[in-house]
Amino acid sequence: MIHFISKRLKHSLVLLFLASVVCFTLVVSAPGNVAVLIAELRGAVAVPGYVAQVEEEIGLNKPLLMRYVDWLGDAVTGDFGISYRTGQAVSADLPHRMMVTGTLIAGSAVIATLLSLLLGFLGAFWPYKLPDRVSRGLALIGASTPTFFVGALMIYGFSVTFQLFPSFGFNGPASWVLPWLTVAVLPAAVLSRVVRVGLEEAMTSPYVLTAKSKGLGRTAILFREALPNITPVFINALGTQVGLMTATGIIVEPLFAWQGVGDYFLAGVRFRDFMVVQACLLIFLTFFIVVNLIVDLAVLMTDPRIRRQWS
Amino acid sequence: MNKLKPLFARLNKFPRVALVVIGLFVALGTFAPWLAPQDPSAQNLLQGSLGPSVAHWLGTDHLGRDTLSRLIIAANTSLVSVGSVLIIAMTIGILMGTIAGYHRGWVDDLLMRVVDVGLSIPSLITALAVIGIVGPGYWTMVLALALAWWPMSGRISRAVAVSIMSKPHIEALRVLGASPWRIYFGHLLPGTIGAVMVYATADAGTAALAVATLSFLGLGIQPPTPEWGQMLVDALPYLESDPRQVILPGLALTAAVIGFNTLGEAIALNRIPKPLTRRMLAMRRIEVAGWAKENSDA
16 A cells, blocks of 8 residues: 555656656747847847846756756746746736636536436436436537537526526636536536446446345445446546546636636737746646546545555 | 448448538538538628528628538538648557557657657647647647647557557568568558558547637637637627527537547447457458459459
8 A cells, every 4th residue: 555655656756757847848949039038028128238137037048957957946836937928927826826727627526526427327227228318418419519619508508598697707606607517518428428338337247246136226236336346437537537627627717707727828828928838737737647646546545456456 | 333332331330420420521521612602701791690591591690701601611621620630640640659569668668658648638738838839820730739639549559550560470471581661561551550540530520629629719720711619709709699600610510529429439339459350250251252252243
């Protein structure tokens, strides 16, 4: 157990290092001179020697390795440099933005889990009957509808036609509902298939046959025998989907006027504000690595077979 | 007609919805300029935001452009960009995958680690990061998406290449003294391309989705070229007064993606590349016997 965790932590640290190298090289390899850009921003590009002064200031004249170490040291302490577009520190409202994106992902993950379990169990309880077909059809439609279209439909349905929820802004639970639902559709569709297929596989296994021969009912078998067995698989798939939600957030946050990390990343991409792109990318990659780590630990907790292997 | 029979038999194994939708999408995309009833970018501000009529079957958008024509031309835009993305991504993926499958050892480890990292990052984030560094534009979008897409075909082609390399005829070729180039280009590459192509068609749906998403974000296909995602974002400010212009492109895109996803599911369920089973070998034999008979008839 301890051995597994320490090995997994080491693995994550290596991945984090790689992620930081990727983010750093991405910006270093970007075309154009950064110092000129900043000097222009401050309106002093024509002042002789000013560009060199900026280079000195942001450490552009140091060797590459030194720049990497400096940048990494700053990034670890939460300093992501100066935005080329606004001239402000990138990290200024980053905590708030991370909170917004965190709210989006956490809420959507809960909704997606509940929805997918409901749909998957419906399908597994009446296999190849009407509920199964409905759940399958919904999953196909949910997995195929573009997220921005889902968002537009949500706004049209719940905000324009019925005026139940506000269509934009981040103030209070009522305004969280539509973005949550929008982001949750795709993962719910994918996960419901995972649940359905996993349950079907479990239902044909010998231990279920044993349970049946002991006279257990279908509900009891599904919840007591099959569910614990698909939990590790489900957690794995959920982890992947939570990672993907960062990408969906990039689409959904601007749509609902949420000032999250995804929105920031998109703005950075639009205005080619490399420092913002770099900071957001590092946050995303760190998030994936942490989610993967949590998933692996959770699988270890829920799957006694793996636990025994490592103890 | 006789020769078409095996083709039909093979097509019959695929879900019909997928075939109809994909056929329609490809046909519309290919012949769009001849099929569109009106000029897709001809504006007429006096006739903006109209409902369906004889002149405009699906109405007009806020600039008075014919929606049906724009939807049809958008299929063409989508088809061309998805095709370019997949061709570039598959070329990179097949090259990397076959090299990894041919050499194994550290080359394999290194390439597959790169593929793992590529697969673990959502393709939208990879594509946006590339666009953010290089700057927006049509070819940047295609290249960015190809860079986000190649790991998928890379992994599949590596799996196929490994299975081909372990087959006896490769060993026989080696014993006969065939050069590595002959094994690679004459046997490994052709075998891999076929298998990967099948999977790539299933990927086309998500690729179309990605193109539309980037266009929706304003970083893909630029107006006035019609594209479903970009038509949708164009009409979004008028959602309240004219929801049809938002819903129609969304539905068109969803239908296309549903078609490709159904196909992808069918492929994932039935046609995972695996060593030939005895049953498949028997079927092959019957098929080959059929060809021989046809040839002797002629």
